[in-house]
Amino acid sequence: MNEKQGYCITTKCFRLRCSHPEWLASTQDFYNRIEKFYYDLYLNHEELWEKNSQESLRFLEMLSLPGKEKRVPERALPWEDVPTYFRRAAANAGIAAAKSHLSRGKNSYVTQAVKLNSSVVYYSRMYRDFSSREITLKVWDGQFWKWMRCRLYGEELPANGQPMSPSVTAEGEFFMLHVPVKEPVPDASSVKERMKAGKNICALQFTNGDAFAVASICDKDGQERAVRFFGGGREYAHHCRRILEKIEKSRESLGDSPQGQVNRKYWNHLKNLTDYHAHRVSREIIRFCEEYQAGVIALPRYNEEYSRRVMIGAGNWSPLHLSTRIRNFLQYKGWKAGIIVIEVHAAGTGSVCARCGGKIIREDEEAKEFFCEAGHRGNKYLNAARNLAVKCRGQFEK
Ligand SMILES: [Zn+2]
Structure with a gap:
């Protein structure tokens, strides 16, 4: 098929185990000192502030490294024999930290004791023998560079993915390796091209009832292929309510301390529950789209x-409130699966009957039902999703 190739980048995480974790720590420390050196150097050279990162790096290297014919650098890097790729990664981290410092509106630079703690990014030549099971890193033990x-x-690691520079972070008592992986996505053609090629559309409507979302798949002729309700909303709302009650109770007995251990535990619980459902529902929607080639x-x-x-009206911690996260997750999960997510203005989708186009004359809020002037009735959210699919198709056919 003549489909365009696109890419997406996701980060894979690994727990890392090695014989000398303290070397990872000393490498990190060294990295942050070089980072700080370039951070200061960058902030002291205002003429760099408008330049992009690559130009800045080149300029800072000029300032700090001896050039050809023993040119003496203006502000020499105070360490010798630092591997080029290690220094460069640290310098880039320093530039990024400085840029972020400036973007927070702090124009005046005061040499204060800023502690930089960016994770060590291992550029090429700083690692080798990399697979899903192992990696050999070039680390600083405090005296020498060693391969560990x-x-x-x-x-x-995905078979068709291209791993990029990994980084090591300390998380609690563990070290983690984070690896951005560039993966091809199945289809990167535009929405217009997809419509032309007669691809199916999946239109969604979010609800505050048991269904987080209702979906209707519409083919190139405007015929409906499938319908699905993505449920679990009632259970989610119930769970949230129970946790919120516990938070309220602990507040009453312990006083107002949202930072308290107990409260933090409950808030985390609430956050995890929300993440879980947003991931689950968005995943199920993508799978449904794949099943019906949307x-x-x-x-x-x-x-x-x-x-x-x-x-x-829906309130926090309600199924409808979760739709914001589901929308975000759909964007990137869809892109990864070769599905484009677009927004279509909903105006009008709730006021006519998808079956006959007639006006909706009455709605039963309790039963979430609509009644049209021709006597059709049904789920009002599904009706809106059906209308949205047709509207979407119509917009691109013009
Ligand atoms: Zn009707």
Whole structure:
């Protein structure tokens, strides 16, 4: 097939085990000292602030490294024999930290004791023998550079992915290896091209009931291929309520201390629950799209004022409130699966019957039902999703 190739980057995580974790720590420390050196150097040279990172790096290297014919650098790097790729990674981290410092509106640079702690990024030549099971890193033991073999525990690197520079971070008592992986996505053609090619559309509607979302798949002739409700909303809302009650109770008995251990535990619980459902629902939607070969997901877009009001009405920790996260997750999960996510204005999708186009004359809020002037009735959210699919198709056919 004549499909365009696109890419997406995701980060894979591994637990890292090695014989000398203290060398990872000393490498980290050295890295941060070089980072700080370049951070200061960058901030002291205002003429760099408008330049991009690559130009800045080149300029800083000029300032800090001896050039050809023994040119004496203006501000020599105070360490010798630092591997080029190690120094460069640390310098880039320093530039990034300085840029972020400036972007926070701190124009005046005061030499204060800023502690930089960026994770060590291992550029090429700083690592070798890399697979899903092991990696050999070039580390600083405080005196010498050494190659250290490390075991990795975690996911498999995707077979068709291209791993990029990994980084090591200390998380609690463990060291983790984070690896950005560039993977090809199955289809990177535009929405227009997909519509032309006759791909199916999956239109969604989010609800505050048991269904987080309702989906309708519409083919190139405007015929409906499948319908699905993505449930679990009631259970989610119930769980959230129970946790919130516990938070309320602990507040009553322990006083107002949201930072308290107990409260933090509950808030984490709430966050995990929310993440879990947003991931689950978005994953199920993508799978549904794959099952029915939908190349485009159409999400309803509302006026800002309207959606603000609806969200307030639905309340925090409600199924509808979760739709914001589901939308975000769909964007990147869809892209990875070769599905484009777009927004289509929802105006009109709730006021007519998808079956006959007739006006909706009555709605039963309790049963979430609509009644049209021709006597059709059904789920109002599904009806809106069906109308959205047709509207989406119509917009691109013009
Ligand atoms: Zn009707």
